[in-house]
Amino acid sequence: MSAKGSIITEHRYEDMDKKVPGFGIRDFIFLACIFLGLLLVFLSQRKIAKPGKYVLVTVSGQEYTKVPLVNAVSLTIDIEKDGVVTNILHVENGAAFMTDAECPDKLCVKQGKISRLNETIVCLPNEVVVTVTGEETQDSDIDAVSGR
Amino acid sequence: MSKKNNIAAKCAYMGLMIALALVFGYVESLIPINFGVPGVKLGLANIVTVLCLYIWDWRHAAFVSFTRVILSGFLFGNLFGVVYGLSGAVLSLLVMLIFKRFFSMVTVSAVGGIFHNVGQLLMALIIISDRNILYYLPVLLLAGLITGSVVGVLCSVVYGRVIRQINKRRN
Numbered sequence: 522m523s524a525k526g527s528i529i530t531e532h533r534y535e536d537m538d539k540k541v542p543g544f545g546i547r548d549f550i551f552l553a554c555i556f557l558g559l560l561l562v563f564l565s566q567r568k569i570a571k572p573g574k575y576v577l578v579t580v581s582g583q584e585y586t587k588v589p590l591v592n593a594v595s596l597t598i599d600i601e602k603d604g605v606v607t608n609i610l611h612v613e614n615g616a617a618f619m620t621d622a623e624c625p626d627k628l629c630v631k632q633g634k635i636s637r638l639n640e641t642i643v644c645l646p647n648e649v650v651v652t653v654t655g656e657e658t659q660d661s662d663i664d665a666v667s668g669r
Numbered sequence: 670m671s672k673k674n675n676i677a678a679k680c681a682y683m684g685l686m687i688a689l690a691l692v693f694g695y696v697e698s699l700i701p702i703n704f705g706v707p708g709v710k711l712g713l714a715n716i717v718t719v720l721c722l723y724i725w726d727w728r729h730a731a732f733v734s735f736t737r738v739i740l741s742g743f744l745f746g747n748l749f750g751v752v753y754g755l756s757g758a759v760l761s762l763l764v765m766l767i768f769k770r771f772f773s774m775v776t777v778s779a780v781g782g783i784f785h786n787v788g789q790l791l792m793a794l795i796i797i798s799d800r801n802i803l804y805y806l807p808v809l810l811l812a813g814l815i816t817g818s819v820v821g822v823l824c825s826v827v828y829g830r831v832i833r834q835i836n837k838r839r840n
Contacts, residue, residue, distance in 0.1 A: 544825075548776040552818065555783075559811045566807060582798035625747050641801050643793070646749050650799040 573638040573653030576617045578610065581648040590615050590636065590653070600647045608649050610642075617651060619644065678838070683733060690717040690737040691744065698745070712782050712816045718758075719765070719778045719824045724835060727766050734758045752796075753789045760788030774828065775821030782817020783810055 578585040580600055588594060596610040606623040616636040619629040622644055629644035635653050642651040693713040700711065714737060721730040738758050742751035765781040772780075786809040793802055 544773045544775050547771075548773045551772065551776055552779060552814070555779075555814055556811075559807055559814065563807045563811055566804075579799055625749055639801060639804050641804060643797070643799075643802055645753075645793055645797070648797050650797060650801060652799075652801045 571638045571655070572615070572636060573640070574655045575653070576610075576612055576635075577652045577654045579650045579652070585649075587654075588612050588617075590617070595620075598649060600649065606647055608644055608647060610651060617653070618642070619651070622647065622649075683729065686717050686721055686729075686733045687737050687740065690714040690733060691741055693717060694737070694741050695745070710816075712785060712813070712820055715761070715778065715781060715785065715817070715820050716824055716827070718762070719774065719781060719820065720828060720831075722762075722765060722769065722777075723774065723824075723828055724832060727762065731762055734762060753792050756792035757785040757788035760791070761785035773821075774825045775818055778821030778824055779814050779817035782820060783813035785817075786810065786813040 572590075574590060576588045576590055578587070578596070578598060580598065585598060586596065588596065590612065593613040594611075596612065598608040598610060599605050600608070607621070608619060608623070608629065609621040611618055611620050616634040618634040619632065619642050622629050624644055624646040626646065629642055629649070632642045635642055635651065638653055638655055640653050643649070691714075693716060697711045697713040717737070718730050718734045721733050735755065735758060738754035739751055742748045742754065761781045761784045764784040765777050768777045768780050787806075790802065790805060790809055794800070
């Protein structure tokens with residue numbers, strides 16, 4: 522005696538013994554489109570990625586330092602946050618990676634190496650962002666360049 | 670007497686769902702798959718959110734979802750992540766609500782997974798103000814889509830088997 526409305530729009534508890542709207546053609550098209558679109562974007566991003574020149578480190582959006590990728594350094598980044606917490610960045614063989622960090626999740630350390638343009642390593646808790654750039658200075662986001 | 674309005678029953682169900690979601694979150698943290706991008710998770714706990722959305726309504730789903738995020742912050746020692754988790758959960762639920770009307774469970778869940786990641790990335794953007802992290806977006810979207818779809822398939826299987834029992838006790 523429940524009204525025979527479309528299951529998709531009418532969802533009363535008594536009707537719910539029937540299965541929920543199944544996986545129809547509409548869903549398939551929708552998901553396929555998104556999937557292919559994203560795949561395309563993702564692959565093209567990797568293909569047209571060019572090698573970068575510098576590694577730019579920003580803390581809380583402010584530029585902290587900029588290191589040429591050709592160098593081989595071990596950079597200690599000190600952040601003021603309830604005392605001083607440290608992230609350690611290694612730059613060698615044209616790539617940069619985080620080797621240690623005083624933060625709750627240490628995801629930055631697991632993020633691996635970056636070497637191509639615009640690749641990043643992010644330490645969210647300490648608000649540290651390491652980017653690979655190629656130009657002399659960032660866009661207009663940086664108001665001042667802090668010396669090292 | 671309509672059991673539908675039984676507060677004790679609601680308490681029990683919601684408690685069960687929240688506990689389930691917490692355990693899902695813990696289990697998925699044990700799986701050593703690492704996407705290397707902050708905030709990308711398997712999203713197994715969304716199984717519970719989506720199920721609540723379909724078994725009850727968005728209010729129940731929201732309650733379970735938000736409580737779970739907050740509690741897991743306390744439980745697993747990552748209070749910092751609660752902010753990101755909440756923003757992801759809010760956006761995800763909003764979008765799922767809209768999609769629920771037109772699409773099936775799998776799509777709703779996939780979209781929910783996508784926007785959960787999007788919400789987290791947006792919050793990270795607000796906090797860090799470094800536009801470069803937006804380059805993570807394609808990876809996040811893809812991961813969200815795949816994990817969300819898997820979650821959706823699991824949900825649809827569970828839903829079919831569980832809803833009859835719940836409805837029996839509803840009225």
